[in-house]
Amino acid sequence: MNVDLLVVGGGLAGYCAALEAANAGANVTLIEKEGRTGGATILSGGSFAFAGTPLQKARGVEDSEERLYEDLRRVGGHENDDAIVRAYVSNQRDTFDWLASHGVIFERLFIASGQTVPRGHSRNAREVLDIVEARVRETGRVTTKLNVAARRLIRDEATGAVTGVLAESGGREETINARHGVVLTTGGFSRSESLLKLFAPQQALAQRMGGPGNTGDGLLMAWRLGAGFRDMGYIKGTFGNHVSAGPEDHFLLFPMYAGAIIVNTQAKRFVDESLSYKLIGEACIRQPGAIGFQVFDQPVFDRAVPGVPSMDFQADLDAGRVITAPTLAGIAGMLGLDAAALAETVARYNGMAAQDRDDDFGRDGLCNHFGAMAPIGRPPYYAFAAKSVVLATYCGLTVDATMNVLDVFGAPIARLYAAGGCIGGFHGQAYMTGTANGKATIFGRIAARAALGQP
Amino acid sequence: MQRWDEEAEVIVAGGGLAAHCAALQAAEGGAQVLMLEKEAQVGGSTVLSGGSFAFAGTDLQKSNSIEDSSERLFDDLRRVGEYGNEEAIVRAYADHQLDTYHWLASHGVTFDKIFLAAGQSVPRAHSRNPREVIEILSKRAAQSGRVTTRTSSPVRRLLRDGLEGPVQGVRIETDGKARAIRARCGVVLACGGFSRNDQLLKLFAPSQSKTHRAGGPGNTGDGLMMAWQLGAGMRDMGYIKGTFGGHPAAGPGEHALMLPIYVGAIAVNSKGERFIDESKSYKLIGDAVLSQPDAIGFQVFDRKIFEKGQDGIPTMAFKAKLALGQVITAPTLAELAKKVGIDPEGLAGTVAGYNAAVDAGRDAQFGRDGLSNHYGALAKIDTAPFYAYPSKSVVVATYCGVSVDPAMRVRDVYDTVIPGLCAAGEVIGGLHGNAYMTGSSLGKASIFGRLAGRSALAA
Numbered sequence: 035m036n037v038d039l040l041v042v043g044g045g046l047a048g049y050c051a052a053l054e055a056a057n058a059g060a061n062v063t064l065i066e067k068e069g070r071t072g073g074a075t076i077l078s079g080g081s082f083a084f085a086g087t088p089l090q091k092a093r094g095v096e097d098s099e100e101r102l103y104e105d106l107r108r109v110g111g112h113e114n115d116d117a118i119v120r121a122y123v124s125n126q127r128d129t130f131d132w133l134a135s136h137g138v139i140f141e142r143l144f145i146a147s148g149q150t151v152p153r154g155h156s157r158n159a160r161e162v163l164d165i166v167e168a169r170v171r172e173t174g175r176v177t178t179k180l181n182v183a184a185r186r187l188i189r190d191e192a193t194g195a196v197t198g199v200l201a202e203s204g205g206r207e208e209t210i211n212a213r214h215g216v217v218l219t220t221g222g223f224s225r226s227e228s229l230l231k232l233f234a235p236q237q238a239l240a241q242r243m244g245g246p247g248n249t250g251d252g253l254l255m256a257w258r259l260g261a262g263f264r265d266m267g268y269i270k271g272t273f274g275n276h277v278s279a280g281p282e283d284h285f286l287l288f289p290m291y292a293g294a295i296i297v298n299t300q301a302k303r304f305v306d307e308s309l310s311y312k313l314i315g316e317a318c319i320r321q322p323g324a325i326g327f328q329v330f331d332q333p334v335f336d337r338a339v340p341g342v343p344s345m346d347f348q349a350d351l352d353a354g355r356v357i358t359a360p361t362l363a364g365i366a367g368m369l370g371l372d373a374a375a376l377a378e379t380v381a382r383y384n385g386m387a388a389q390d391r392d393d394d395f396g397r398d399g400l401c402n403h404f405g406a407m408a409p410i411g412r413p414p415y416y417a418f419a420a421k422s423v424v425l426a427t428y429c430g431l432t433v434d435a436t437m438n439v440l441d442v443f444g445a446p447i448a449r450l451y452a453a454g455g456c457i458g459g460f461h462g463q464a465y466m467t468g469t470a471n472g473k474a475t476i477f478g479r480i481a482a483r484a485a486l487g488q489p
Numbered sequence: 490m491q492r493w494d495e496e497a498e499v500i501v502a503g504g505g506l507a508a509h510c511a512a513l514q515a516a517e518g519g520a521q522v523l524m525l526e527k528e529a530q531v532g533g534s535t536v537l538s539g540g541s542f543a544f545a546g547t548d549l550q551k552s553n554s555i556e557d558s559s560e561r562l563f564d565d566l567r568r569v570g571e572y573g574n575e576e577a578i579v580r581a582y583a584d585h586q587l588d589t590y591h592w593l594a595s596h597g598v599t600f601d602k603i604f605l606a607a608g609q610s611v612p613r614a615h616s617r618n619p620r621e622v623i624e625i626l627s628k629r630a631a632q633s634g635r636v637t638t639r640t641s642s643p644v645r646r647l648l649r650d651g652l653e654g655p656v657q658g659v660r661i662e663t664d665g666k667a668r669a670i671r672a673r674c675g676v677v678l679a680c681g682g683f684s685r686n687d688q689l690l691k692l693f694a695p696s697q698s699k700t701h702r703a704g705g706p707g708n709t710g711d712g713l714m715m716a717w718q719l720g721a722g723m724r725d726m727g728y729i730k731g732t733f734g735g736h737p738a739a740g741p742g743e744h745a746l747m748l749p750i751y752v753g754a755i756a757v758n759s760k761g762e763r764f765i766d767e768s769k770s771y772k773l774i775g776d777a778v779l780s781q782p783d784a785i786g787f788q789v790f791d792r793k794i795f796e797k798g799q800d801g802i803p804t805m806a807f808k809a810k811l812a813l814g815q816v817i818t819a820p821t822l823a824e825l826a827k828k829v830g831i832d833p834e835g836l837a838g839t840v841a842g843y844n845a846a847v848d849a850g851r852d853a854q855f856g857r858d859g860l861s862n863h864y865g866a867l868a869k870i871d872t873a874p875f876y877a878y879p880s881k882s883v884v885v886a887t888y889c890g891v892s893v894d895p896a897m898r899v900r901d902v903y904d905t906v907i908p909g910l911c912a913a914g915e916v917i918g919g920l921h922g923n924a925y926m927t928g929s930s931l932g933k934a935s936i937f938g939r940l941a942g943r944s945a946l947a948a
Contacts, residue, residue, distance in 0.1 A: 113695065189652050233693070235573060235727040235923065257902045258720035266726070267695040442717045463695070 045073030047454025083468030110462025148466030215449025223250030264458025271422030505533025507914025510938030543928030570922025608926030683710030724918025731882030761835025
């Protein structure tokens, strides 16, 4: 089979790459290993980190590309690749408009991890993907094949350029040739125990989440061609997933960013709850049983953002994952915590919140220096038992600012591009909410244009 | 077609213990060998090491009435690695270790000291000055008439036949000029780990950014990167840890680890507080010290413990470190604290508490129940003069790297052998897993170096 461009992986990055390429006139084949599209995208919270948007202006939120850039670099501990962060920032406003022009409109805006102003543009992730998929179909230029897995990249023996893949479907192998090369949008490897053990053995006690196909196929295929890596040592779990969650459940809830405290099984706080949920995740895997209980009261509950899954406390209360009791002692009893110890922890926290000063862990707000701490004292009380979960690996292939994959010595691998969850270099140490979907969209488009030679 | 400037039968990249063993073994098999060392001198990390080899069932152990066996060594290695290591690679070590002990002896590398060290359930560290070991093997290689050793000759790239074919040779760089050298049989990567490459350490082990670095100056991951470019798989990358006990003033080329904790010292932070059970693995203590203020600890001990030092063993050479000024001494704990920058009141309280715990037979604070690994009785710190050794965590070696089969043939990311390419020593992963047994670095360099030399000849 011969096409102009082959896209491997049917999540948001893959579909954005396919749509961009089709709109540029290319004939595209998109293959997806699983029986359905959506990958990790449809398990996500559905937020996109954009800055300087009409939605922000309408809500009176002042934001800018420069501010987004500074936030991204700072959240990443300045360990992320400047050129990749720049590529995100300088293409994000255009991509916001591009999404809008295709019918992906955002109505909800909220502040989340790593953001200094509300920047999480939220929409049900399945809906977003459905819209983009529909636009892709309408182009008439994209063939989508489900249940087709890429097994190896194929190169031209003379030039070394990537010319396609060896694919497998139902035990049958097929070669797919692509004149302009291959875009890998296969996602990360949060569902590969062997790769997690190799790069992040300390996450053994964390839960796993991610698309069932997120087994690192793109990483491995490009690695076999000598591709470099970025950020492999920064794999961390994300705190806040309910203890009952399976690998395809998205039970993340962040009452801590509305003012909840987090205690361990000894009813002791162990971290500044306003930090990135990845840093909290790291602290959580060192607690007994690797568990942390988010404890809060009615005013915190009232700060929920209905419709935003990670901030919709009522929905989780209805589902039985948030528990409630008229007293703190009641909460302690339900969680199996020592009631006196919990009372003491809350009293100490309330004393510090009243002074606006956390001597124990340095908390100075609700989320990332934003908002003010408030005492936890108005019944009823609530709690959410959470663990750390590896929901994406946030690391992977080395790419340049055009998403061309680079080898371990920094040389480009001709006609091999990557975007979304399989690239490294963008996040660095930690993760800002909304950047996984953001980079899938922005970088998927960049990769397609670069592959077609239309930067 | 590749044009070759020169050729050999087996090319060995590197000049430490693994390289010497690979070269000598291939030469014994009849090969013409070219050994290419990047630095101006051979020796690599080997000559910076403590000089211990983990062997089991040796005549030296027998003459010291120590019962040991390959099977016991195998079990210890698996347990120390918390089963994160690869069984087949550990098996290869256990199966070939005694033969290598005899082979070393036949070349004049004999041992006369033996002691118990980290991760060992019986005394198994066969000790010899590592510089002497390299000198002996270097001489033997020269005497074989088949090994040519070239220094200041960094191997920069592996050259293979087409995109997928066998490795056929290497590109080296001498005096700024590139040369292609053909290896008619095969190439052995024995060029060490990457403890001197900050970029690779950041990639795989950013949590170690506050550690010190040690290891041969050439240990910048050249072998890992060259094999990686050919799609080589990797093992154990997430287990990189620093080792506790390095002096803050020591340079990367000094062997500075000293461990009085294992004969009874306590470890405190600058507030004078203990922070861990000191009988644990020095790797775990290395992790713990990273979360202390300024990532520094102080091993504090008294005259009784000082007198347990052993001059010939670097980690126990208290007197030598005292002469260097790295061990600080004072007639009282208060003066000691002031001299090294520990809070005196904190230290006084901690030592009093610790001594009371020793009397009570129970360390309620951290559960220390012995000197090392449940072995040996604790003693009070109460006899002047007192001593302190400031200690940081040091990445002395990376203990991880390319994936190999039990014959030391490098495998790609899908576990398929890359023809013509072998590796041994610190550049490989899979043996250690989660933690490290003293003596297994030089052990694997020699055992696996020989296996790699043999496989390269057969390639």
